[in-house]
Amino acid sequence: MAGDPRAISRLSGSAAEARSRAREDSMERQAAPNILNPNEVSGDYDASRMLMTTLGGEVRPITADDLAQFRHNARVAGRRFKGGITARQVIDMSLKKDRDRARQQINMAVPSAARGVRGSNRQVESLEVRFITNAGPDSDVHRHHVTVEFTGYQTAIASGAESVKRAAARVRKEGVRFDCDCGRHRYWFRYIATIGRYNAGRPETGFPKIRNPKLNGVACKHVLRVMSEIEGGSAVQSFLARAIEKGRQSEDGSGHIRQRQKEAEKLAEKQAKRPKGGATGTGDRDFDRSRRALRKQSRATTTKPKRTANGSRRMQALGGNDKARDALVAAARDLGLTPEQAVAILQGGKG
Amino acid sequence: MLSNVPSGINAMARNVIINHPNAYNCEVYRRRVGRTSADEAGGSPTMGGMMVLSSEDEDDIRWELVGLGFALPGEQFQASSMMDRRDANNGYADELRFLIEPEEMIGDPGGFEVLKRDVIYVLLGEGENAPKVAYEIVDVEAAVNVPPFVTRYVVNRRDDLDIADPAEAEDDTIA
Numbered sequence: 001m002a003g004d005p006r007a008i009s010r011l012s013g014s015a016a017e018a019r020s021r022a023r024e025d026s027m028e029r030q031a032a033p034n035i036l037n038p039n040e041v042s043g044d045y046d047a048s049r050m051l052m053t054t055l056g057g058e059v060r061p062i063t064a065d066d067l068a069q070f071r072h073n074a075r076v077a078g079r080r081f082k083g084g085i086t087a088r089q090v091i092d093m094s095l096k097k098d099r100d101r102a103r104q105q106i107n108m109a110v111p112s113a114a115r116g117v118r119g120s121n122r123q124v125e126s127l128e129v130r131f132i133t134n135a136g137p138d139s140d141v142h143r144h145h146v147t148v149e150f151t152g153y154q155t156a157i158a159s160g161a162e163s164v165k166r167a168a169a170r171v172r173k174e175g176v177r178f179d180c181d182c183g184r185h186r187y188w189f190r191y192i193a194t195i196g197r198y199n200a201g202r203p204e205t206g207f208p209k210i211r212n213p214k215l216n217g218v219a220c221k222h223v224l225r226v227m228s229e230i231e232g233g234s235a236v237q238s239f240l241a242r243a244i245e246k247g248r249q250s251e252d253g254s255g256h257i258r259q260r261q262k263e264a265e266k267l268a269e270k271q272a273k274r275p276k277g278g279a280t281g282t283g284d285r286d287f288d289r290s291r292r293a294l295r296k297q298s299r300a301t302t303t304k305p306k307r308t309a310n311g312s313r314r315m316q317a318l319g320g321n322d323k324a325r326d327a328l329v330a331a332a333r334d335l336g337l338t339p340e341q342a343v344a345i346l347q348g349g350k351g
Numbered sequence: 352m353l354s355n356v357p358s359g360i361n362a363m364a365r366n367v368i369i370n371h372p373n374a375y376n377c378e379v380y381r382r383r384v385g386r387t388s389a390d391e392a393g394g395s396p397t398m399g400g401m402m403v404l405s406s407e408d409e410d411d412i413r414w415e416l417v418g419l420g421f422a423l424p425g426e427q428f429q430a431s432s433m434m435d436r437r438d439a440n441n442g443y444a445d446e447l448r449f450l451i452e453p454e455e456m457i458g459d460p461g462g463f464e465v466l467k468r469d470v471i472y473v474l475l476g477e478g479e480n481a482p483k484v485a486y487e488i489v490d491v492e493a494a495v496n497v498p499p500f501v502t503r504y505v506v507n508r509r510d511d512l513d514i515a516d517p518a519e520a521e522d523d524t525i526a
Contacts (some may be wrong), residue, residue, distance in 0.1 A: 316476035
């Protein structure tokens with residue numbers, strides 16, 4: 001399946017689009033009448049406001065017990081994210097249904113621009129990278145903007161001991177803060193991001209009493225796709241390397257880089273072409289990840305033996321000959337392959 | 352010297368394995384642990400010695416090609432214990448024995464030793480796009496009880512790692 005070309009058409013206007021969506025979001029939030037604010041969660045709640053919750057499974061008015069439960073949930077969630085969050089942890093802590101959606105529906109995540117972000121003391125503290133992903137099939141927009149701040153950036157700039165490539169490899173394994181402009185992030189996860197202090201956009205102080213009162217999950221499908229690219233994608237690493245190089249040139253880490261339209265299109269197309277078989281996991285995610293890493297490594301490695309072994313040469317000949325099925329099966333039996341596997345790998349595999 | 356016997360067997364075995372009509376080219380891969388800090392794994396502190404028992408227990412690992420070699424499938428079946436019901440035996444399924452020789456011997460540039468837990472990909476063909484079938488080395492046996500021993504490798508078939516067409520991209524999963 002090819003990616004949605006509308007998602008990365010006109011990369012140059014994307015920053016303004018992201019800003020206008022953030023503004024809109026902020027205005028809607030200000031005008032929203034039914035927000036349960038922190039004072040109310042801590043007990044100062046007037047029951048005549050008649051706010052509702054879905055805690056317990058059905059929509060009903062909030063009670064004092066609910067508020068106590070909210071306080072407890074927020075405390076637990078806050079503890080869970082002590083010490084920041086890494087791309088790996090975002091994926092690990094996410095809900096399975098979000099991961100499935102990310103795999104099936106979101107097929108691209110392209111870094112479009114990066115800039116050094118200054119903290120309160122005017123020093124550059126982190127690198128903000130804006131990613132563009134395609135939107136899901138039922139969405140009313142074509143693309144989403146995911147903002148990721150890399151907190152290891154300052155060290156990468158200051159430490160000239162490492163090459164930019166190594167520094168980029170390290171930065172992507174360190175802490176991140178993120179934000180997405182989609183509804184799932186806004187109504188389910190932004191509150192968790194705010195209390196976990198890994199929020200990169202507008203903070204959300206209103207408890208998600210309707211959508212996510214138990215504070216489950218951590219990231220939407222767009223963020224998950226982005227995190228997976230940050231963790232494993234070589235394109236993200238080279239983009240980070242470019243940003244770090246630019247940051248080192250300006251010494252204090254400030255600077256701004258953009259992705260070129262053509263490269264973004266090429267990258268999106270490459271990402272969208274990856275086969276989406278998946279779902280053959282064992283349930284042990286470390287094990288699955290390790291298997292996948294090995295297969296990927298093995299595919300990427302091309303070797304040329306000093307001499308071709310006789311057995312390999314014979315298999316090549318048998319695989320190319322449809323009439324040699326019996327000989328093929330007999331040879332494969334020595335290797336512990338079933339006849340079906342032998343035929344599938346050697347003859348079916350070549351079409 | 353008695354150790355001349357196993358050394359001689361090893362030298363002959365190497366010759367036989369490399370030239371045997373049933374020998375296959377293989378690639379040997381090994382786990383490397385990515386974690387550099389001793390007291391932290393995946394952003395969380397390790398709990399005493401936990402999580403660091405072996406590379407099996409690590410979550411941050413990568414795989415590295417150690418080198419190329421030749422693999423000769425040995426006997427497929429070894430005597431094994433029967434189940435009490437006597438309708439099956441224990442430990443037969445998917446267990447094979449291989450004789451494996453690296454292309455270069457240890458001591459020469461590019462030489463290496465095949466270790467337990469390595470994964471070997473046996474190449475079923477010639478060229479870059481040859482299908483590869485995978486085996487994990489689960490044990491190394493000594494066939495002669497005198498150093499430097501004569502080793503053979505007990506492997507488990509790992510069909511979940513097979514690569515029928517190396518040119519195809521890996522499945523895209525978020526795991």
